[in-house]
Amino acid sequence: MPLKRTPPKSPHVATLDVHPLQTHSQSDPSISVTHNPETITTKTMQRVKRKRDRSAEQSELDDFRTTIMDILKELQSTVSEIKEQNVKLQESVDFTAHKYDEILTKMKQMEEARREDKKYILSLEYKIDKLEQQSRATSVEIRNLPKRNGETKQNLLDTLNDIYKAIKLPPQVSDVKDIFRNNNKTSTPTVIVEFGTVKNKESLLQHIKKFNKENSNNKLNTEHLRIQGPKIPIYCSENLSSKSKRLFFLARELAGHEKYKFCWTTHGKVYLRKEEGAPLCRIDSEGDISKLRQQK
Incomplete structure (x- = not known):
């Protein structure tokens, strides 16, 4: 009698309940699909976060651009002001340079005029000095001649005669046009003698020079003129x-x-x-x- 190989029924039969959503008729039976709620939530949050991050970056970038534009506008305004100031400064410099050129030209003209005036003044001084010297061409001055009390022109003429005698020259008093004392208190006592001719003047000076040369140790002085008091040298020269x-x-x-x-x-x-x-x-x-x- 043949044996039956059919196993007996198990008292507990496992029944597989398949949810309709979990059935994939055309999927690979080796692939297991798992739906985790936590994973879905995390990915969604990451996407939201990324969107928020991009929005914040865009906002910051917009703010930065706005700031840069404001700075550029302010810089442009400042540059415009500087340009305007430079224009005004250039105008001021040009004006000052023009005035400086005018002043420089006037100074040159004044300097040239000053030189011309100086030349003219010198020429006038030369002419005046020449005329003054011509007016004194016949005059001599006698220095260090002591003054007498109550001195008169005759006293001076007598002293002049004594000088002629001392130097051994014939008196020429008759040719004297005028004789007077120069009353300048700040200078050496001086007597001015004005002759009628240059010849008589030159003759007196030459003889005095000769006398002093021959008497180098005892040149013309007050003793030769018999004037009392200390010995004082007498000088005679052109006026x-x-x-x-x-x-x-x-x-x-x-x-x-x-x-x-x-x-x-x-x-x-x-x-x-x-x-x-x-x-x-x-x-x-x-x-x-x-x-x-x-x-x-």
Whole structure:
């Protein structure tokens, strides 16, 4: 009798309940589809977060652009103001430069006019000095002559006669046009003698010069004129103009410092000579004195 291989029915039969949504008629039976609610929620939140992040970035970018535009507008406004200021500054500089050129031109004109005026003044001074010297062409001045009490012109004429006698020259008092004392309290006592001719003036000066040269140890002084009191040297020279007197004073001062042996005047001109045989130097202005000082 054959054995039945059919297993007996189990008392517990497992029944597989398949949900209609879980049935995939055409899917690979090896693929298992699982739907996790937590996973779905996380992905959704990530997407929302990404959208929010992008929105925030866009907002920040817009704010940045707005800020940059504001800065650019402000910068453009500032540049425009600077340009306007530069234009005004350039106009001011141009105006100042124009005025400066005008002032410079006027200064040059004034400087040229000053030079011309100076030349003209010098020429006038030269003419005035020449006229003044011509008016004194026949005059001599006697310095260091003591003044007597109640002195008169006759007293002065008598003193002049004594000078002629001392130097052994025939008296020429008759040719004297005028004789007077220069009452300048600030200068050396001086007597001015005006002759009628230049010849008599030159004759007196030449003889006094000769007398002093022959009597170098006892030059003309108050003892020769029989004037009481201390022995005082008497100097006699041309009656120079103010300018020539100044030059003669400076020339004598230079001669003393620089060891010039000779310093004299002739016809209102001042001369210097270093020594015998040396070339003479004519002094026409104070500039000539300065040049001689520099030559040292």
